[in-house]
Amino acid sequence: AWGRICTDMKSAIGQEAYQSWIDPLSLDRIDSGTAHFAAPTTFIGRWVERNYGERIRSSFVREGYEVTRLNFTVAPATPQKAAVEQENGAPKPAAVTTGEEELPGSPLDPRFTFDSFVVGKPNELAHAAARRVGEGGEVTFNPLFLYGGVGLGKTHLMHAIAWKLQEENPGFRVLYLSAEQFMYRFVQALRFRDTISFKQMFRSVDVLMVDDVQFIAGKDSTQEEFFHTFNALIDQNKQVIISADRAPGEIEGIEERIKSRLQWGLVADLHPTDYELRLGILQSKLEAQLLQHPSVKINHGVIEFLAHRISTNVRVLEGALTRLFAFASLVGREIDMDMTQECLADLLRASERKVTIEEIIRKVADHYNLRMNDLLSARRARAIARPRQVAMFLAKTLTSKSLPEIGRKFGGRDHTTVIHAVKKVEELKLTDSQIAEDVELLRRMLEA
Ligand code: ADP
Ligand code: MG
Numbered sequence: 001a002w003g004r005i006c007t008d009m010k011s012a013i014g015q016e017a018y019q020s021w022i023d024p025l026s027l028d029r030i031d032s033g034t035a036h037f038a039a040p041t042t043f044i045g046r047w048v049e050r051n052y053g054e055r056i057r058s059s060f061v062r063e064g065y066e067v068t069r070l071n072f073t074v075a076p077a078t079p080q081k082a083a084v085e086q087e088n089g090a091p092k093p094a095a096v097t098t099g100e101e102e103l104p105g106s107p108l109d110p111r112f113t114f115d116s117f118v119v120g121k122p123n124e125l126a127h128a129a130a131r132r133v134g135e136g137g138e139v140t141f142n143p144l145f146l147y148g149g150v151g152l153g154k155t156h157l158m159h160a161i162a163w164k165l166q167e168e169n170p171g172f173r174v175l176y177l178s179a180e181q182f183m184y185r186f187v188q189a190l191r192f193r194d195t196i197s198f199k200q201m202f203r204s205v206d207v208l209m210v211d212d213v214q215f216i217a218g219k220d221s222t223q224e225e226f227f228h229t230f231n232a233l234i235d236q237n238k239q240v241i242i243s244a245d246r247a248p249g250e251i252e253g254i255e256e257r258i259k260s261r262l263q264w265g266l267v268a269d270l271h272p273t274d275y276e277l278r279l280g281i282l283q284s285k286l287e288a289q290l291l292q293h294p295s296v297k298i299n300h301g302v303i304e305f306l307a308h309r310i311s312t313n314v315r316v317l318e319g320a321l322t323r324l325f326a327f328a329s330l331v332g333r334e335i336d337m338d339m340t341q342e343c344l345a346d347l348l349r350a351s352e353r354k355v356t357i358e359e360i361i362r363k364v365a366d367h368y369n370l371r372m373n374d375l376l377s378a379r380r381a382r383a384i385a386r387p388r389q390v391a392m393f394l395a396k397t398l399t400s401k402s403l404p405e406i407g408r409k410f411g412g413r414d415h416t417t418v419i420h421a422v423k424k425v426e427e428l429k430l431t432d433s434q435i436a437e438d439v440e441l442l443r444r445m446l447e448a
Pocket of ligand 1: 112119148149418
């Protein structure tokens with residue numbers, strides 16, 4: 001049963017997470033509702049319990065075992081490993097070496113280059129900054145901090161920088177890895193009492209890139225180590241590039257001093273894609289698909305339809321196109337609107353999920369620490385009126401509701417009040433950076 005559960009876990013959580021957390025476990029026995037595991041460290045046990053506990057328990061139940069608790073005891077995972085440990089004292093995990101070639105990073109995706117990155121207004125700044133850093137030369141933005149929602153091209157840009165740097169500077173030690181891997185390496189180093197070579201290795205690179213750094217939020221010792229590594233590299237004027245799904249200041253569970261340090265260089269965000277950019281991306285991916293499936297024909301209206309209707313997440317957009325081409329080449333039909341509707345029904349339904357005015361009011365009230373009723377009330381104090389205007393602005397821009405409808409939802413106000421609010425916020429966004437940020441943040445949260 002455990003073997004089957006492992007196979008399921010691997011496909012559910014991905015190969016990398018599986019190898020980091022589940023693979024090191026071995027199941028000892030199940031008795032009176034408890035599954036007993038041996039884990040290499042208490043840390044791994046706790047981690048698994050916290051992140052995968054629920055999933056593992058329900059998998060056991062599905063397999064017919066009444067498991068309500070997981071118990072982790074620290075023990076070497078396999079007898080072989082234990083033997084090595086005894087022989088050599090403190091063995092080094094194979095993957096972490098201080099050798100010239102073997103940096104413990106993730107492989108770079110050959111498709112993620114600057115050539116294949118389509119630039120538009122939403123990603124213009126991030127792209128320009130990435131290009132500059134990719135040229136190497138004098139370190140001007142350090143660190144470069146790229147942030148933005150899922151599927152907007154953070155990883156793509158980081159790989160593009162790495163390719164470029166390696167191409168321009170053979171022998172350059174560029175290390176790219178996810179924050180999760182960073183943590184895994186660190187935990188391994190602790191486990192094998194080998195933090196010295198861990199430190200040496202990370203401090204010896206020319207360029208360090210850590211992807212999805214929000215992952216280390218709340219993980220105190222990893223955070224601490226990351227911070228030391230980061231400082232050491234910056235002090236040596238080595239380029240550091242970080243990505244996250246939100247701005248440094250907004251990552252909860254990361255220490256203030258780290259947050260502020262992360263903002264010392266250039267912080268560039270990737271905005272959600274707009275129609276134009278989606279069209280551009282689709283056109284470039286279309287060329288690749290047509291090369292791969294030369295017999296497939298596509299009605300051009302389809303591309304525009306997709307750019308309008310599919311999510312801002314580029315990964316989803318690409319997935320839609322790939323699916324259409326696969327389907328069309330299978331059934332030997334032209335890709336037209338009918339096929340698109342049929343083949344992408346699930347994606348199109350998902351993109352219909354629209355933000356409601358109630359959600360907007362709730363989120364805005366939360367954000368400004370007000371009660372929902374305050375926003376609907378007639379009170380005119382600035383501390384309430386401003387948030388109310390922001391909420392009206394968001395209602396106008398994120399929903400398709402008419403001005404009178406919006407007015408009604410805001411405690412029966414007149415549509416001219418709504419017009420005024422929308423104008424006011426548009427103005428303020430240009431002059432008041434706090435309001436601009438609030439609006440941007442709320443929009444992201446509502447559209448997530
Ligand atoms: P993130 O790391 O921000 O979640 P990725 O970099 O993994 O997003 O991008 C998701 C997918 O979308 C990748 O296949 C990437 O190549 C593609 N993509 C994202 N932005 C662009 C762009 N501007 N031009 C071309 N492809 C893009
Ligand atoms: Mg990514």
